[in-house]
Amino acid sequence: MLRESHKDRIQEEIGNDEIVTGKGLNQEISLVRAEDTRWNSHLKTITSLISLFPEVKKVLEYVEDDGDNGASRLQASGLLSYFKTFEFVFYMHLMLTILGLTNSLSQALQRKDQDILEAVDLIRTTKAQLQMLRENGFDQVLEKCYSFCDKHEIVKLDMTEALNPCNSFSQFNKSSLLKLSKMYPRDFDDKERMILEHELDIYYHFVYNDVRFANLNGIADLARSMVATRKHLSYPLVYRLLKLTLVLPVATATVERCFSAMKLVKTNLRNRIGDDFLNAALICDIEKEAHAKVKTEDVIDRFQKMKTRRGQI
Template structure:
């Protein structure tokens, strides 16, 4: 549940990922006996028959064919280990070492809490992920520019209450600081192109599966976009009353009948 919070920052999210992986591995190594104790206790409490683990496993799909394994092997290896191995593999595939480093370094650009997470060393490392976007000379000078940049924005009151990278990018353009710190702004733009930089991207795709069902397969792009906005921003739309909608609709053009 903690990983699904909308306000979760990247650093904490990656820390939770590592903790989850360690707990899954610990459960795989040490959790079988504890699980079986709970299962046996539950069965005893509710007078439910239990499997004899030393007996041969009978596949319900092919009951006449000998499986060659015991119930213990089936439950422990094919079920318990397989499920946990699959979950661990999913974590490893989605959060590789490179992806993890990229996310952690990216978080150092966050303006939240007055640039609390700013780390020059990690941002220099982040630049190394984009060799085609920064020349060798630019990679050598960006560390110096990062020092000037952080001193500049920390002392500027206009940058005090920023919350995300999008706000930082807009304000840099409005204050012309993107011209004073071109390498930092270029790095910021590259980071913003990552889907994880905007948390709503994944939610949009999830919402699309719910909104565009088989009965709505001919829905147009514009109507689809409107439906998605209403679904994704439902918390904000709760403050919109029916009277406001009617007034907005009425003001779009003159009508014969007043709504």
């Protein structure tokens, strides 16, 4: 159904002169299953999902209405709802950009005949590209997100304009800011989002009437002014949200190390490990340098002091 739907769309776009034809163009594609540790497969999955996004939505709508069982219909409904959010579009394009920059390095490090000097140069170049993305690439990612949202009729979230101090905060949008906070569940829990809603009202009334915030040129100036006036202490949640709009998270090799370590620790024979024990085991494997500094005697003493024991270790 996915392939047939994609074929029909290509034929329609060719008939409307929306795409060009030629040898090797408009080939049949399908979704790619992502592997556990090879990030190259994740890049292929994201690119195919972007290319087949209308067809994926159509298949999910079909499963939602005519799925074999209630579980599949419910799962399709949940995926379909998430696919229509700006949050999903943003994450998808952000990971596409990051994985695209690191793809050459990822494939090179998997080759057995890799030259160490060439690998060092490639790492240095990739780090420089990621730093450029952090400093100057955020607008390009957002531009691609907005274009994708316009094409597929997804409601956009303007993260910069919602906090933009230009023109006396004329673009201030509390609902958009609250939606933005939901994109950072590790930084804002449910209680903090409820407090943030009221803090935004007080914050807007303050900055709108304070002449010190009258002639700012962007959110970077706004952040500096809040620190200079110590208002970042009075409005900590707003300032936290402001920092998140200024900082672009960049994936590192630590994530891949975690997945690799997890496959070694949680095997088929040990598939019922609890979260606490798994986290402790992964920390010992991943943070080898810190773990090497821990003395055996300290571990024995702490274990002995946890409770009264029959024998002395």
